[in-house]
Amino acid sequence: MSESPTRQSIRRFCRQTTAMAALAVIAALLILAVIGPAIAPYDPAKPDYNVILQPPSAQHWLGTDEFGRDVMSRIINGARISMSVSLSSVLAGSVIGTLVGLTAGYYGGKYDSLVMRTCDVMFAFPGILQAIAIIAIVGPGLQNVVIAVAIYTIPVFVRIVRGSTLALKNMMYVEAARAAGISDWGIIRRHVFPGVFSVALVYFTMRIGSAILIAASLSFLGMGAQPPTPEWGAMLSAGREYLTSAPHAALFPGLAILITCLAFNLFGDGLRDALDRKIID
Amino acid sequence: MPIYIVRRLTTMIPILLVVSVVVFLFLHMIPGDPARVVAGPEATAQDVEKTRVQLGLDRPLYEQYWRFVSHAARGDLGQSYRTGEAVLSVLADRIGPTLKLSFASMVWAIAAGMFFGVVAATRRGKWQDQFTMVAAVTGISMPSFWLGLMLMELFAVQLGWLPSGGNDSLRHYVLPAFTLGSGVAAVIARFTRSSLLETLGEDYVRTARAKGAKEWRVVWLHALRNALLPVVTMTGLQFGFLLGGSVVVEAVFSWPGMGRLLIDAVSMRDYPVIQAEMLLFAAQFLIINLLVDVLYAVLNPQIRLDSQG
Numbered sequence: 001m002s003e004s005p006t007r008q009s010i011r012r013f014c015r016q017t018t019a020m021a022a023l024a025v026i027a028a029l030l031i032l033a034v035i036g037p038a039i040a041p042y043d044p045a046k047p048d049y050n051v052i053l054q055p056p057s058a059q060h061w062l063g064t065d066e067f068g069r070d071v072m073s074r075i076i077n078g079a080r081i082s083m084s085v086s087l088s089s090v091l092a093g094s095v096i097g098t099l100v101g102l103t104a105g106y107y108g109g110k111y112d113s114l115v116m117r118t119c120d121v122m123f124a125f126p127g128i129l130q131a132i133a134i135i136a137i138v139g140p141g142l143q144n145v146v147i148a149v150a151i152y153t154i155p156v157f158v159r160i161v162r163g164s165t166l167a168l169k170n171m172m173y174v175e176a177a178r179a180a181g182i183s184d185w186g187i188i189r190r191h192v193f194p195g196v197f198s199v200a201l202v203y204f205t206m207r208i209g210s211a212i213l214i215a216a217s218l219s220f221l222g223m224g225a226q227p228p229t230p231e232w233g234a235m236l237s238a239g240r241e242y243l244t245s246a247p248h249a250a251l252f253p254g255l256a257i258l259i260t261c262l263a264f265n266l267f268g269d270g271l272r273d274a275l276d277r278k279i280i281d
Numbered sequence: 282m283p284i285y286i287v288r289r290l291t292t293m294i295p296i297l298l299v300v301s302v303v304v305f306l307f308l309h310m311i312p313g314d315p316a317r318v319v320a321g322p323e324a325t326a327q328d329v330e331k332t333r334v335q336l337g338l339d340r341p342l343y344e345q346y347w348r349f350v351s352h353a354a355r356g357d358l359g360q361s362y363r364t365g366e367a368v369l370s371v372l373a374d375r376i377g378p379t380l381k382l383s384f385a386s387m388v389w390a391i392a393a394g395m396f397f398g399v400v401a402a403t404r405r406g407k408w409q410d411q412f413t414m415v416a417a418v419t420g421i422s423m424p425s426f427w428l429g430l431m432l433m434e435l436f437a438v439q440l441g442w443l444p445s446g447g448n449d450s451l452r453h454y455v456l457p458a459f460t461l462g463s464g465v466a467a468v469i470a471r472f473t474r475s476s477l478l479e480t481l482g483e484d485y486v487r488t489a490r491a492k493g494a495k496e497w498r499v500v501w502l503h504a505l506r507n508a509l510l511p512v513v514t515m516t517g518l519q520f521g522f523l524l525g526g527s528v529v530v531e532a533v534f535s536w537p538g539m540g541r542l543l544i545d546a547v548s549m550r551d552y553p554v555i556q557a558e559m560l561l562f563a564a565q566f567l568i569i570n571l572l573v574d575v576l577y578a579v580l581n582p583q584i585r586l587d588s589q590g
Contacts (some may be wrong), residue, residue: 030402042363065296089433096517117289117295117296119297121296121300121303124296124300124563124567125520125523125525125559125562125566126522126524127521127522127524127525127526127562127568128525128528128529129303129524129525129528129559129562132528132543132544132547133307133555135547136307136547136550136552136555137307137310209421210423213422213424216424216426217424217425217426217529220426220529220532221528221529221544222530222544222548224548233424233426235425236424236427236430239296240430240533243430243433243434243438243481244434244438247434250427250430250431251431253427254424254427254430254431257424257427258422258424258427260425261422261423261424262418262419262422263420264422266371266418266424269418
């Protein structure tokens with residue numbers, strides 16, 4: 001009996017050591033996000049003016065910051081913030097983007113043109129600029145970062161899902177379903193969506209990396225998390241003031257961002273290679 | 282070719298118009314009363330009303346939009362709420378440094394990205410390939426503000442080799458341009474590699490090899506020329522992201538460009554400046570896209586022929 005495509009993909013994925021290592025890091029980060037506050041050695045918000053800006057030591061493995069707070073405890077607590085901000089924003093953006101992309105590609109016509117022109121306009125504000133514009137309207141804060149990154153994610157998914165939908169809707173089996181009298185929504189849900197799912201999944205993992213970077217950048221610029229929230233970008237921003245005397249205060253939060261982002265990007269790469277290349281291309 | 286450019290320009294105009302509507306509405310979506318912001322916290326209700334009339338905010342929305350667009354077309358982008366200066370003159374001082382920095386970053390990103398992409402493709406599966414691709418994915422995952430700070434600490438503070446801020450000489454460009462361009466270099470390297478690997482398998486490459494052409498000639502002249510097409514498009518898109526990224530890098534290196542101006546304007550709620558900057562960033566991005574499409578047509582005879590038909 002031949003193996004199902006899903007099983008084949010899982011097997012191909014498991015053979016990639018880098019991608020598996022990335023998956024392990026992501027799993028560790030997720031666990032940290034859930035149980036982090038319970039295992040952090042110190043209170044992330046409690047200042048201790050006796051140990052200000054101390055380098056890494058046996059008591060404080062990653063040193064202390066400008067208020068004497070334990071950097072490691074703050075990074076551990078920050079995992080929850082980074083994970084929840086990036087996952088929720090990309091999830092919201094990808095769900096909306098996928099729905100709009102599916103319907104635009106399937107129905108076509110004026111609705112499709114309107115959707116695509118709207119995406120063109122959104123793409124005219126590249127990268128972080130769009131997020132900054134949204135923050136300028138809704139104001140700074142972590143919740144607003146989620147909104148900004150979600151909106152930024154939408155057109156990416158619309159364009160990719162629409163493209164795949166266009167290719168799939170003329171397939172024989174979709175034509176057959178239509179001839180059998182299945183409703184449009186039924187066709188989209190049962191016959192088109194499964195075809196675009198793998199592409200959307202790969203982009204979903206890839207976008208989490210960019211979401212983490214954008215959220216951290218916004219916090220670094222003072223538009224995201226506000227003190228004393230232990231968000232990695234905000235920690236880095238505060239640490240830069242003491243770069244010469246206490247480089248560890250900026251070094252470790254930056255490393256945390258890099259490792260997390262790297263894990264999601266490597267995982268995304270592995271996923272893309274494991275899934276059927278024909279579908280992705 | 283001129284027909285093609287005109288055709289592309291005409292598709293750009295409606296997008297720019299919609300962008301202008303979005304940017305205009307932006308000011309009206311902001312919670313709070315702009316007239317109150319301009320009049321100041323001490324202003325009486327009468328003063329606020331007077332300011333509203335002065336700014337034309339009492340007029341219907343479509344009239345305000347027309348005023349905004351017609352003034353913008355004549356180069357009048359309003360006054361900064363914060364300093365009262367004409368926004369255009371504020372921007373005129375800042376656009377040069379940003380464009381120069383973006384350009385310098387792009388030059389380094391293209392040179393490094395293509396070089397390492399070619400090395401990785403020609404040494405496929407060997408350590409050079411693996412090393413380059415690991416470096417590339419790390420480059421993509423690197424927060425630019427962190428990279429900038431670490432480079433600054435090492436090369437400016439510890440070693441004293443390069444300046445940490447300012448934009449007076451070529452040396453001032455090294456750290457910011459390297460920081461801003463490294464993510465783009467990583468994307469270009471990955472893209473060049475996959476594009477070149479595809480063309481290296483083509484028949485004409487085999488023919489060139491069979492004719493006894495030297496390997497570097499086959500790679501750099503035969504294969505790379507054709508592999509460049511998708512790389513050009515992608516590089517153009519990356520230029521837009523580079524403009525966006527400049528906001529963060531300028532904040533790190535105290536670069537007196539548009540990015541830093543934008544951050545200051547957002548924190549001070551200086552809406553006319555934010556509005557003008559967004560319009561300018563979008564226009565720059567659209568123009569770059571047009572240039573990329575034209576370059577693509579120059580490189581690809583098929584499009585040139587199509588546009589004549």
